[in-house]
Amino acid sequence: MRILVVEDNPNVSSMLEMFLSKEGITGEFAADGVEGYDKYKKGMYDLLVLDWMLPKMDGMTLCRKIREEGDQVPIIMLTAKDSESDQVIGFEMGADDYVTKPFSPLALMARIKAVARRTQKPVETAGLIETNYFKVNKETREVQKEGAAVHNLTPKEFDLLVFFLQHPKQVFSREQLLEQVWGYQYYGDERTVDVHIKRLRKKITNGENLFHTVWGVGYKFEEPHAD
Structure with missing residues (x-):
């Protein structure tokens, strides 16, 4: 599996890189929404993990932009926003799952595997x-x-x-x-x-x-x- 993580917190990125590596998953990283979109356009990814609050282009805008282009690549949103209304917005924009911060890396890995399973192409x-x-x-x-x-x-x-x-x-x-x-x-x-x-x-x-x-x-x- 090849995953793109768009996250501006270097500590979170380093932690995720370590856990993805242990699972045998190739992780690529971007620190802002514009860089993330550029990498997304150039690469082929099995799943995207997007932070909501990103510099230059926020994760929700990036998610919506990808969906408007017709791409159904699985997307998991990371965010400190934990209200029901925020989650509804996330799903309406096309996110497949929603993980609130702070989060357990093991729990996130389980969500990644679950989303990958249920969005697997025929x-x-x-x-x-x-x-x-x-x-x-x-x-x-x-x-x-x-x-x-x-x-x-x-x-x-x-x-x-x-x-x-x-x-x-x-x-x-x-x-x-x-x-x-x-x-x-x-x-x-x-x-x-x-x-x-x-x-x-x-x-x-x-x-x-x-x-x-x-x-x-x-x-x-x-x-x-x-x-």
Whole structure:
């Protein structure tokens, strides 16, 4: 795992560097938000740890900027702000978890591992897609959910499910889904997406909320997780 830590306190950075090294995790560090954004753009990271209060660009602005660019890299916020409203702001900006200072390095390492597990991208090899819930064979168009075969999907419902599985947690507008899944610029009724989402929810869910409506934007797919 390769992690970028953006933290302006050198003592905290040194402590985290030591603990990350012990876990066999490669840690790179930046001391302000601008430097952090520059390193983020140049590198490929499995997870980001951002302090909220940073010079030049605060961590929340950095988090929002990354999310606005469409990147769903896992982000953990570090902050001394511990009110519920502050946490809500953090999650609304796109943070995956929130750790308040002072914190135990061991506890932070546990949170890092938990976030990495639940945001892990689906495994896809030789036409097979596997997630916590699903196993899909794109060649034979077979679908299993939690080990049980799903037989009643239409061709377009299958295509839509595959697209969502390949892009977990990403938000797509109806126009984007029509273009990516239907394969052309669609000038008709966008409600065809709503109909297909409704049918998928009915056919493959069993009380889980897998297909999330993002009001004013569109939809995203996200499987429930357990830390």
